[in-house]
Amino acid sequence: MAEKYKLLKDAIRLEIEDFTFPKKEYRTARHDTVLPYNWALGPTWIRFFDGLKEEKILGTRCKKCNKVLVPARTFCPICYEDMEEWVELPQEGNVETWCLVNYKYYGQVKKPPYIIAQIRLDKADCSLTHFIGGFSLSDLGKVRNKMKTVSRVKAVWSKEKHGDIYDIAYFKPV
Amino acid sequence: MGRAVAVIGTGQTKHGRRDDLSYPDLVREAVKKVFEDAGITLKDVDGVVYGSMPSMMEGVAYNHFYFADALRVVGKPLLRTETCGSTGQSVAHTAIHWVASGMADVVLAVASEKEHEGDAQATMMTILEPFLQVVIGGAPLAFSLQSREWMGYYHIDDDKAREAASIVSVDSHNGGLANPFAHIRVQLTKEDVSTAPIITYPVRLYDVCPVSDGACAVIFASEEKAKKICKKPAWVKGMGFRGEEYFIGDSNKAVWQSTIEASKEAYKEAGITNPLKELDVAEVYNPFSYQELMFLECLGLCPPGEAPDYVIKGTFSPGGELPCDPSGGVLCTNPIGAAGLIRVAEAALQVTGKAGEHQVEGAKLALSHAMGGAEQFNGITILGSEL
Amino acid sequence: MAEQKEKPRKVASMGMVPYEMALGPTWTRFFEGFKEKKILGTKCRKCGRILVPARPFCPRCFEPMEEWVEVAQEGTVVTWSYVNYTYFGVTPDMIPVIGATIKLDGVDCGTGMWTQIGGFDIKDFELVTKKVKVGAKVRAVWRRKRQGNFRDIDYWKIIE
Numbered sequence: 001m002a003e004k005y006k007l008l009k010d011a012i013r014l015e016i017e018d019f020t021f022p023k024k025e026y027r028t029a030r031h032d033t034v035l036p037y038n039w040a041l042g043p044t045w046i047r048f049f050d051g052l053k054e055e056k057i058l059g060t061r062c063k064k065c066n067k068v069l070v071p072a073r074t075f076c077p078i079c080y081e082d083m084e085e086w087v088e089l090p091q092e093g094n095v096e097t098w099c100l101v102n103y104k105y106y107g108q109v110k111k112p113p114y115i116i117a118q119i120r121l122d123k124a125d126c127s128l129t130h131f132i133g134g135f136s137l138s139d140l141g142k143v144r145n146k147m148k149t150v151s152r153v154k155a156v157w158s159k160e161k162h163g164d165i166y167d168i169a170y171f172k173p174v
Numbered sequence: 175m176g177r178a179v180a181v182i183g184t185g186q187t188k189h190g191r192r193d194d195l196s197y198p199d200l201v202r203e204a205v206k207k208v209f210e211d212a213g214i215t216l217k218d219v220d221g222v223v224y225g226s227m228p229s230m231m232e233g234v235a236y237n238h239f240y241f242a243d244a245l246r247v248v249g250k251p252l253l254r255t256e257t258c259g260s261t262g263q264s265v266a267h268t269a270i271h272w273v274a275s276g277m278a279d280v281v282l283a284v285a286s287e288k289e290h291e292g293d294a295q296a297t298m299m300t301i302l303e304p305f306l307q308v309v310i311g312g313a314p315l316a317f318s319l320q321s322r323e324w325m326g327y328y329h330i331d332d333d334k335a336r337e338a339a340s341i342v343s344v345d346s347h348n349g350g351l352a353n354p355f356a357h358i359r360v361q362l363t364k365e366d367v368s369t370a371p372i373i374t375y376p377v378r379l380y381d382v383c384p385v386s387d388g389a390c391a392v393i394f395a396s397e398e399k400a401k402k403i404c405k406k407p408a409w410v411k412g413m414g415f416r417g418e419e420y421f422i423g424d425s426n427k428a429v430w431q432s433t434i435e436a437s438k439e440a441y442k443e444a445g446i447t448n449p450l451k452e453l454d455v456a457e458v459y460n461p462f463s464y465q466e467l468m469f470l471e472c473l474g475l476c477p478p479g480e481a482p483d484y485v486i487k488g489t490f491s492p493g494g495e496l497p498c499d500p501s502g503g504v505l506c507t508n509p510i511g512a513a514g515l516i517r518v519a520e521a522a523l524q525v526t527g528k529a530g531e532h533q534v535e536g537a538k539l540a541l542s543h544a545m546g547g548a549e550q551f552n553g554i555t556i557l558g559s560e561l
Numbered sequence: 562m563a564e565q566k567e568k569p570r571k572v573a574s575m576g577m578v579p580y581e582m583a584l585g586p587t588w589t590r591f592f593e594g595f596k597e598k599k600i601l602g603t604k605c606r607k608c609g610r611i612l613v614p615a616r617p618f619c620p621r622c623f624e625p626m627e628e629w630v631e632v633a634q635e636g637t638v639v640t641w642s643y644v645n646y647t648y649f650g651v652t653p654d655m656i657p658v659i660g661a662t663i664k665l666d667g668v669d670c671g672t673g674m675w676t677q678i679g680g681f682d683i684k685d686f687e688l689v690t691k692k693v694k695v696g697a698k699v700r701a702v703w704r705r706k707r708q709g710n711f712r713d714i715d716y717w718k719i720i721e
Contacts, residue, residue, distance in 0.1 A: 042196030326695030423671025
């Protein structure tokens with residue numbers, strides 16, 4: 001594990017594991033690139049994440065095209081106008097698409113298997129990317145059959161809140 | 175060169191520490207301004223060119239995706255160009271080629287950086303592979319090594335180079351004070367600069383650019399569109415760009431071939447035979463005051479080895495024969511990806527008389543320039559008020 | 562909603578990406594030379610230049626550089642600088658360092674990597690400016706235990 005990782009590991013919540021490459025017959029140089037980041041959230045996303053801390057999902061509405069987008073945006077991508085009207089959205093919605101992730105890659109935020117989905121919350125004009133959970137994923141065959149019956153899901157909140165997207169733990173089928 | 179191309183609008187954010195905005199919103203600030211300045215709408219735009227430093231700088235890979243909304247790229251073609259420090263010039267050149275070729279009439283060029291969100295030096299070191307060219311010292315080391323190579327090659331006295339570099343720093347910082355967009359706006363004396371803490375000797379604190387957040391947007395248009403839409407277009411008179419080898423020791427960095435050849439190409443295209451006399455203002459890429467001395471020589475603005483003499487007698491200072499970096503240059507404002515494009519924007523402001531407090535009186539022909547990599551790429555764009 | 566003065570909030574994060582880079586036959590052989598305290602260069606059959614580090618091909622002629630030459634371990638300082646600041650990954654205990662580009666005798670380019678001047682109290686800045694000059698002669702000082710990487714040369718010593 002790169003020495004530089006130790007300089008940062010206490011500043012962030014994600015666990016980074018050490019990585020071993022498969023053995024190679026030719027000479028190589030092993031190197032980890034480790035870089036620190038400090039992203040400015042801006043007023044829109046500060047307010048969106050504060051909403052999550054209070055178990056609210058907030059979107060913004062464009063006064064020109066009237067679309068409500070979530071997560072909240074500073075400006076409408078189509079009209080380019082500021083989206084100044086804030087809307088508290090219902091926490092239930094339809095599953096537009098889903099996928100079971102069953103392989104590992106470096107830096108994954110969740111241990112597989114897990115389900116990622118596009119969820120269209122009621123009253124929103126776009127879908128939100130998040131996890132679907134609340135049931136066992138150990139038998140993949142059973143998951144497929146279960147998901148055939150799922151059309152609506154509802155947000156389940158994490159007990160501990162940090163003001164990030166994982167304050168919503170996952171969406172469970174209703 | 176193809177069809178004639180002009181700058182019909184520029185937009186810059188207030189550069190500096192912009193924790194008040196998320197990165198996409200910062201990009202949008204510049205894009206909104208350029209549309210207002212050019213007086214056009216999105217449907218007039220045929221394509222978008224975007225560039226910034228390597229994505230590791232702010233941690234979001236290929237950030238033209240992240241900025242797709244802010245760049246108004248939804249439904250438009252996009253080209254991404256990056257060449258490290260010379261990204262801004264490469265972005266401008268890509269946009270100019272696009273319009274000059276006849277494949278587009280109006281192209282939006284944007285470049286940005288938000289360096290307070292990452293560690294600029296640590297990121298820049300990743301352009302060197304980690305098993306051969308391993309250095310401690312970042313960009314300041316690379317350019318200090320180059321500066322001393324130049325001083326050694328031309329037998330320039332340390333004290334003389336120090337005095338000239340201090341004058342460059344003072345002039346640039348005075349420019350920053352006259353530029354409302356500049357990041358660093360402080361009054362400095364030669365004494366302040368010469369005795370500041372050492373960063374990578376001979377470079378001291380005020381010989382180095384700041385860590386800045388900022389974005390710049392420029393709109394290029396064909397001759398027909400420019401004459402129809404814009405009251406005062408800034409015409410592209412010439413361009414040049416050259417690259418060099420990867421290994422730092424492979425070329426003589428005192429006689430900097432990429433800068434020399436790129437500027438020759440630009441002057442030839444622009445029909446300039448005596449740049450010092452014919453240019454009215456030069457926006458030279460100057461993240462390091464010592465390096466500006468080298469650029470003045472390699473851009474053909476003064477004889478090789480004599481930049482300190484010319485600087486000391488005031489040739490490149492405000493009111494001199496060829497004022498350099500009246501905007502404050504990179505020494506006052508360095509959102510790296512945008513810095514090269516800011517030079518183009520500033521050159522355009524100068525030749526169209528829109529530079530406000532830092533306007534060089536009667537400027538008609540301006541040079542803009544940027545350098546990238548570990549002294550590997552140099553790009554130049556010359557703008558003029560006449561076609 | 563009432564206007565609130567929001568203090569700009571930032572979220573800390575980190576990028577960590579592991580890499581394993583193939584050295585290729587040329588650089589593998591180059592670093593094997595280090596294990597034997599040898600500095601190896603390659604010669605271009607077209608322009609005749611000898612370059613260090615050894616290269617698979619000449620950057621100007623684009624021809625393969627297949628002739629290997631063991632080069633001198635002494636050379637002259639082309640340029641140097643005194644590094645006196647930190648950034649992420651460079652901690653205060655790691656500075657100062659004196660970076661340099663060195664032209665080894667008989668080699669046709671400067672070598673600007675793993676070339677740090679040392680062998681005296683480099684924390685004494687006045688001493689550094691006295692001893693280290695463009696044109697000074699230097700010699701490689703090897704580490705006793707070598708792994709076949711850039712750290713095998715401990716530092717470059719100024720030869721009076």
